[in-house]
Amino acid sequence: MQKYIWLVPLLPLIGAAINGLLGRKFRFSEPLIGGIAVGSVALSFLISVAAVYSYGFGGHAEWPKPYLTSQDGFSFNWIPGGAVSVNQGSEARIQIELQKNLEERLAAMTPEERSQTKGILVGASDSPRFALLNIEWSYQLDPLSSIFMLIVTGVGLCIFVFATGYMHGEAGFYRFFAYMGLFMFAMLVLVMGSNFVMMFVGWEGVGLCSYLLIGYYFDRQEAANASRKAFITNRIGDFGFALAIFGVIATFGSAQYTDVFNQAKGYPIELLGQWGILSWIALGLFVGACGKSAQLPLHVWLPDAMAGPTPVSALIHAATMVTAGLYMVTRTNVIFQHSQTMLLVVALVGAATAIFAATIGITQNDIKKVLAYSTVSQLGFMFMACGVGAFVIGIFHVMTHAFFKALMFLGAGSVIHGMHHEQDMRRMGGLKKYMPYTYWTFMAGWLAICGIIPFSGFWSKDEILWNAASTTHIPLGWLVWLIGTIAATCTAFYMTRLMAMTFWGRERFLEAPAGGEADEAHAAAFDKGLTQHDALRPSAGDRPRHEPGEHVGPVHEDVADHLATHGHGGHEHGAHRPHESPPSMWVPLAVLAVLAVIGGFVGIGPAFRTVTRSEHPGGRLNIVTWLNPVIWNPSTREFNAAEGVEAPVAETEHAAPPTEGAGHAETGASVYGQTGFNLAHSVEASTHSELATEWIFIIISLVVAGIGMLLGGLFYVWRPQLANIWAQRLRPLYVASYNKYWVDEFYGWAVTRRTMDAARAVYAFDSRIVDGIVNGLASLSRLFSRIVGGIDKYFVDGIVNTIAAFILRLMSPLFRAAQTGFAQNYALVMVLGLMVAVVIFFARDIF
Amino acid sequence: MLNFTFAFLLQQVEDNRFAQMRHAAANPDLSKFLWIGALLFIIGVAGVLTRRNIIVIFMSIELILNAANLNFIAFSRYLHETGNANALAGQIFTVFIIVVAAAEAAIGLGIVIALYRNKETIWVDEIDLLKW
Numbered sequence A: 001m002q003k004y005i006w007l008v009p010l011l012p013l014i015g016a017a018i019n020g021l022l023g024r025k026f027r028f029s030e031p032l033i034g035g036i037a038v039g040s041v042a043l044s045f046l047i048s049v050a051a052v053y054s055y056g057f058g059g060h061a062e063w064p065k066p067y068l069t070s071q072d073g074f075s076f077n078w079i080p081g082g083a084v085s086v087n088q089g090s091e092a093r094i095q096i097e098l099q100k101n102l103e104e105r106l107a108a109m110t111p112e113e114r115s116q117t118k119g120i121l122v123g124a125s126d127s128p129r130f131a132l133l134n135i136e137w138s139y140q141l142d143p144l145s146s147i148f149m150l151i152v153t154g155v156g157l158c159i160f161v162f163a164t165g166y167m168h169g170e171a172g173f174y175r176f177f178a179y180m181g182l183f184m185f186a187m188l189v190l191v192m193g194s195n196f197v198m199m200f201v202g203w204e205g206v207g208l209c210s211y212l213l214i215g216y217y218f219d220r221q222e223a224a225n226a227s228r229k230a231f232i233t234n235r236i237g238d239f240g241f242a243l244a245i246f247g248v249i250a251t252f253g254s255a256q257y258t259d260v261f262n263q264a265k266g267y268p269i270e271l272l273g274q275w276g277i278l279s280w281i282a283l284g285l286f287v288g289a290c291g292k293s294a295q296l297p298l299h300v301w302l303p304d305a306m307a308g309p310t311p312v313s314a315l316i317h318a319a320t321m322v323t324a325g326l327y328m329v330t331r332t333n334v335i336f337q338h339s340q341t342m343l344l345v346v347a348l349v350g351a352a353t354a355i356f357a358a359t360i361g362i363t364q365n366d367i368k369k370v371l372a373y374s375t376v377s378q379l380g381f382m383f384m385a386c387g388v389g390a391f392v393i394g395i396f397h398v399m400t401h402a403f404f405k406a407l408m409f410l411g412a413g414s415v416i417h418g419m420h421h422e423q424d425m426r427r428m429g430g431l432k433k434y435m436p437y438t439y440w441t442f443m444a445g446w447l448a449i450c451g452i453i454p455f456s457g458f459w460s461k462d463e464i465l466w467n468a469a470s471t472t473h474i475p476l477g478w479l480v481w482l483i484g485t486i487a488a489t490c491t492a493f494y495m496t497r498l499m500a501m502t503f504w505g506r507e508r509f510l511e512a513p514a515g516g517e518a519d520e521a522h523a524a525a526f527d528k529g530l531t532q533h534d535a536l537r538p539s540a541g542d543r544p545r546h547e548p549g550e551h552v553g554p555v556h557e558d559v560a561d562h563l564a565t566h567g568h569g570g571h572e573h574g575a576h577r578p579h580e581s582p583p584s585m586w587v588p589l590a591v592l593a594v595l596a597v598i599g600g601f602v603g604i605g606p607a608f609r610t611v612t613r614s615e616h617p618g619g620r621l622n623i624v625t626w627l628n629p630v631i632w633n634p635s636t637r638e639f640n641a642a643e644g645v646e647a648p649v650a651e652t653e654h655a656a657p658p659t660e661g662a663g664h665a666e667t668g669a670s671v672y673g674q675t676g677f678n679l680a681h682s683v684e685a686s687t688h689s690e691l692a693t694e695w696i697f698i699i700i701s702l703v704v705a706g707i708g709m710l711l712g713g714l715f716y717v718w719r720p721q722l723a724n725i726w727a728q729r730l731r732p733l734y735v736a737s738y739n740k741y742w743v744d745e746f747y748g749w750a751v752t753r754r755t756m757d758a759a760r761a762v763y764a765f766d767s768r769i770v771d772g773i774v775n776g777l778a779s780l781s782r783l784f785s786r787i788v789g790g791i792d793k794y795f796v797d798g799i800v801n802t803i804a805a806f807i808l809r810l811m812s813p814l815f816r817a818a819q820t821g822f823a824q825n826y827a828l829v830m831v832l833g834l835m836v837a838v839v840i841f842f843a844r845d846i847f
Numbered sequence B: 001m002l003n004f005t006f007a008f009l010l011q012q013v014e015d016n017r018f019a020q021m022r023h024a025a026a027n028p029d030l031s032k033f034l035w036i037g038a039l040l041f042i043i044g045v046a047g048v049l050t051r052r053n054i055i056v057i058f059m060s061i062e063l064i065l066n067a068a069n070l071n072f073i074a075f076s077r078y079l080h081e082t083g084n085a086n087a088l089a090g091q092i093f094t095v096f097i098i099v100v101a102a103a104e105a106a107i108g109l110g111i112v113i114a115l116y117r118n119k120e121t122i123w124v125d126e127i128d129l130l131k132w
Helices: A007-022 A030-056 A090-108 A111-116 A143-166 A173-192 A196-214 A221-252 A257-264 A277-292 A301-307 A310-319 A321-331 A333-337 A340-361 A367-387 A391-418 A436-450 A456-469 A477-503 A516-526 A559-566 A583-603 A606-612 A623-630 A648-654 A667-672 A679-687 A690-718 A721-729 A731-738 A740-818 A823-846 B002-015 B018-026 B030-050 B054-081 B088-119
Strands: A076-086 A129-137
Touching: A007 A030, A007 A173, A030 A143, A030 A173, A076 A196, A076 A221, A129 A196, A143 A173, A143 A310, A143 A321, A143 A391, A143 A583, A143 A623, A173 A196, A173 A310, A173 A321, A196 A221, A196 A277, A196 A301, A196 A310, A196 A321, A221 A257, A221 A277, A221 A301, A257 A333, A277 A321, A277 A333, A277 A340, A301 A310, A301 A367, A310 A321, A310 A367, A310 A391, A321 A333, A321 A367, A321 A391, A333 A340, A340 A367, A340 A477, A340 A740, A367 A391, A367 A456, A367 A477, A391 A436, A391 A456, A391 A583, A391 A623, A436 A456, A436 A477, A436 A583, A436 A690, A456 A477, A456 A583, A456 A679, A456 A690, A477 A679, A477 A690, A583 A623, A606 A690, A679 A690, A690 A721, A721 A731, A731 A740, A823 B030, B030 B054, B054 B088
Parallel strands: none
Antiparallel strands: A076 A129
16 A cells, blocks of 8 residues: 555645636635545545555565665666765765774684784775765655654644635635645645755745645735745744755765765764754754744744635644644754754753743733644653653654644634634633533644643653753753643643633623624623723734724624625624634544644553553554654664564563663763753653653652643633733733734834844935946936937938939939930940940950 | 961962862861851941931841851851861851841831831931830
């Protein structure tokens, strides 16, 4: 089945092409468009499942060897690059060659010779090599890409089904699904490509689709601005990524993953303070990942991206596209693990982003904004995991996060739909009664993200924190753990706040209807004295503006007229009472809720080995076992050995020396040098038990999650007035968080304004000086031509006319006289002329 | 011209070979033909330039053409005697010229008739339509 995986990206592309090219012209009906889109993604999903099954579990399973479609003939020479000069990283290569040379010479000696030898002369060439660079278009199926294929097509399928309900009645229905299908294609190329350049194509493709979909409501200024912001911010990251790809080609002479990583694994590790070519490449890659995955300096676009339709937020800005950075960092973990500095940078940026976004999420009032900052924060957690060397756990969190965050975004979409395009949580409350399916599914997502024990988020988040505490890859692991734990508390707090404000408590939407004067007054009263309510400013949500004069009163007298003018899709609503969403919306929610509950069981941690009787239970179904072969092991300098499926437990123990470096290794310490204070090891030194230590950290993470949830409940359920009181007491912090730490304002001042000033200055230069020179020259030449024209007209023409008149007057009688009209005169002239000619020709002979 | 003739005769007389003279008269050399051709040409040109009757002018033109024909024939014979392979070219040319002259005569006489019908004259000094 693996040989058909080229169909996986192709099918959504075909669906998108049909919808996008024909949908408008032939006025496809909504069921047809939705059927094409959902059908193509569903087929892709089925093929992915079958391919991954036969790759990992079938009779001739190739796992963990990467399967390339070129093995079965699907590949073509996409970019015939020709010879490239491999001129980077030569010091490291020379070192490797010398080492190899030395080992060969030593191996060739007998022991006696070896003992007598004082020194060996070895050599290596430092002349630049040339490599034949041919970039092929082929897909790669390996443990990492298979997980992403399943996430993208599986979660994507749920979201597509949801979108058919959510986008019902939109004018650009066909356009929406065309973009979504295109996005699926690009995302699948990104994760399935077998080389860096294909990843880049997918990378740019998802960026483009993100731009198109954020700007889906292009007639609204904030959506247009947000799409441009996302696009431009991503350009910064893509610039770094492109440089890193050039670096890879210039260092390894290839862009194929298998080639590059086989060469890279022999390179020396660049410790803290060393900065070599692999650090440069890793830096470029991480800049790219920061842009795409909204990490700290470049995170500003993701919250604004909520201006797109909610299914887009769920698919692109929560579940798939923003995790492309994680995919890339994990894919290139060989390179990242070669640079301790970059690992530290990744971990610290991830931790900073996690706490930064989590604290902003606490004070936001737009339900989608809260989820957006939550996504940024969770992405920070994932980078934290990668930075401390636990790449597998990062991908595990990508997966569980895709489940529960897609679920919550879709739930938010359902709420927005049910509330008639109301996104402000201050106008919600008590929705539990009206939207039971949405409520219960949302509840699963809430428990998962807070990290309550059997739910999926617990397993991945706890593993991240444990790996941060016990890392030997980088120093400051304890700091990363501490920040992560605080961020986890904040996460539990703001998600509880979201639940409370949306589903519990008073039904505030009854007190004042959406939009209009009364609504503003209500919203202002809600946080009286805190800050100016932002409803007067354009919000970044996908709530349509109410037109002036439009009826926004509490009760609609004429429901039929209201439906006709509002176009809410024909569902009944009187006094803006919320209603449950149709089955096309809550069924995907239910599926995702199930996944959010049980999704974590593929990664039950080693702490539960007394219960599960295995370090990584489940054999290949365990995500750690499944993914480990793509992770490079710094202590053995090889990729991790694959655990055999026949005896997973025994294999783990037997293969202890090579695999021990992964998470809690003593051997790893020697590779990365002394990394200072290690929290987990210190605790272990006092408890004298690894198991107890792991459990201590599990209990800590559960306790902080509980504290966060209890605080949330206290502030927003049991004592609602406490929120305002504490906001007043911590007013500077509150204002900072509410205004998102003024990052947007800072960028606006430091970057946008400067750019505009520069543009204005350039424009002024252009219009005054350049245009002035050109215009001056033009008027000069006009003056000159007028002078020349005058000379021409009066002087030259005068001379010519005078001569002509002279000839006319004087010569014409003469010539006229020659024309006698008698043929014999003419013949005479001819004969005379003949005689003259004869005389001239024969003059020499005659005279 | 007279000087030449006398010198020729004198030479023959002095040589006293009458038979040879007769032979020479029967087989004239090239220059004699050329002289005749030149005379014909001059007569023709003079006729064209001086006569007023258009028919006579026409006849004079025929004389000019035949002067050329005579030259061609003479050279053809001369070349044949000197053993040149292409000697027949001159004769072919002559045939061509006769044909062309016939055609020209047909057209020219037609023009003359048309002219006469219009102008009631064939005197060229009364025909000055080419005047400006």
